[in-house]
Amino acid sequence: MGDGLxxxxxxxxxxxxxxxxxxxxxxxxxxLRLVPLFSELSEKVLAHLASVAQEKTYxxxxxxxxxxxxxxxxxxxxxxxxxxxxxxxxGREAVLAFLGxxxxxxxxxxxxxxxxxxxxxTLSTCKIQTxxxxxxxxxxxxxxxxxxxxxxxxxxxxRKTDMHLEYLTLSDAEGKIAxxxxxxxxxxxxxxxxxxxxxxxxxxxxxxxMAGTTRETVSRMMKxxxxxxxxxxxxxxxxxxxxxxxxxxxxIKF
Numbered sequence: 497m498g499d500g501l502x503x504x505x506x507x508x509x510x511x512x513x514x515x516x517x518x519x520x521x522x523x524x525x526x527x528l529r530l531v532p533l534f535s536e537l538s539e540k541v542l543a544h545l546a547s548v549a550q551e552k553t554y555x556x557x558x559x560x561x562x563x564x565x566x567x568x569x570x571x572x573x574x575x576x577x578x579x580x581x582x583x584x585x586x587g588r589e590a591v592l593a594f595l596g597x598x599x600x601x602x603x604x605x606x607x608x609x610x611x612x613x614x615x616x617x618t619l620s621t622c623k624i625q626t627x628x629x630x631x632x633x634x635x636x637x638x639x640x641x642x643x644x645x646x647x648x649x650x651x652x653x654x655r656k657t658d659m660h661l662e663y664l665t666l667s668d669a670e671g672k673i674a675x676x677x678x679x680x681x682x683x684x685x686x687x688x689x690x691x692x693x694x695x696x697x698x699x700x701x702x703x704x705x706m707a708g709t710t711r712e713t714v715s716r717m718m719k720x721x722x723x724x725x726x727x728x729x730x731x732x733x734x735x736x737x738x739x740x741x742x743x744x745x746x747x748i749k750f
Contacts, residue, residue: 521546524625527574531598533649536641545635549625554618561602561616568629571602576622579702581615591706592657594619594698596684603646606632619698660706672707673717674726674746681736681743692739697732 524546528534534542554560554576561567563582577596581589592614595601605612606629627635636643656679667675677694685692700718704711718734721727726742728735736742 524549524551527625528572531572531600533600533642533645535645537639541635541639545627545631548631549627552624552626554622554624556618556620558618559615560618560622560624561612561614563612563615565612567602567605567612569602569626570600570606570629570632571616572600572625572627573597574623574625576624577619577696578616578622579619579698581617581705582613583615589705590708591698591702592660593653594680594683594702596696600649602626603632603650619702620696669707669709669713670717670720671746672709673703673714674721674742676703676706677721677727677734677736678743678747681739685736685739687739690738690740692736693730694734694736695732697734 521543525539525542528537528542528545528549534545537545549572551574560571560578573595575597577594578601579591580593580595580601581591583589595616601616602612604610636646659675660679680694680697681692684696685694698706700711700714704714707714718727722729726737728737
């Protein structure tokens with residue numbers, strides 16, 4: 497009787513385990529479907545990716561990738577946000593971009609076999625899904641829509657980098673901060689009645705590192721934009737008023 501009971505318990509446990517795995521895959525399929533890169537993939541392909549993806553959770557201010565590190569994984573942000581940085585020879589940090597839910601990183605090292613081109617550091621607790629190089633290359637080879645979407649995203653990031661370098665060299669401090677706010681608004685802003693709300697603002701030091709200036713300068717320029725009635729602070733949120741006019745005023749034509 498004892499053996500029969502043990503076998504029943506094992507069978508029940510395996511059943512619960514199978515249900516849990518099915519629920520995880522279904523949840524992950526829904527997550528992957530929201531990633532623009534995978535938007536045209538079939539349910540079957542998404543299910544396969546969900547089954548091979550590995551999940552990891554990172555705390556705030558934790559390195560996910562290190563510059564010049566070898567690597568062969570593709571990363572998808574399921575929840576949370578990160579910053580993309582590079583360190584100068586003198587040790588100063590330059591912030592290149594901020595990435596959030598549905599964004600991806602790690603593709604360059606997979607494509608060219610070189611080391612990581614930047615650091616990835618969490619800005620909040622993050623849940624990350626990873627896909628190994630072999631699976632990702634196979635996906636590109638058999639699903640042209642993913643390869644096309646990847647090229648479009650890489651082109652978009654290159655254009656943003658060019659614009660970033662442009663306003664770093666041509667804009668004054670006010671213009672630099674305004675341009676970064678425009679970039680954040682385009683990526684994560686919520687539009688309502690002509691205004692844009694930024695709900696998850698990076699730390700001022702991170703904005704300073706992105707603009708190539710100091711945190712004190714960022715604080716002064718934000719205050720200046722408030723005095724000009726372009727910005728409204730609402731707790732942790734920032735509202736850009738009359739966003740179209742703000743963008744026309746400060747964005748460098750490229």
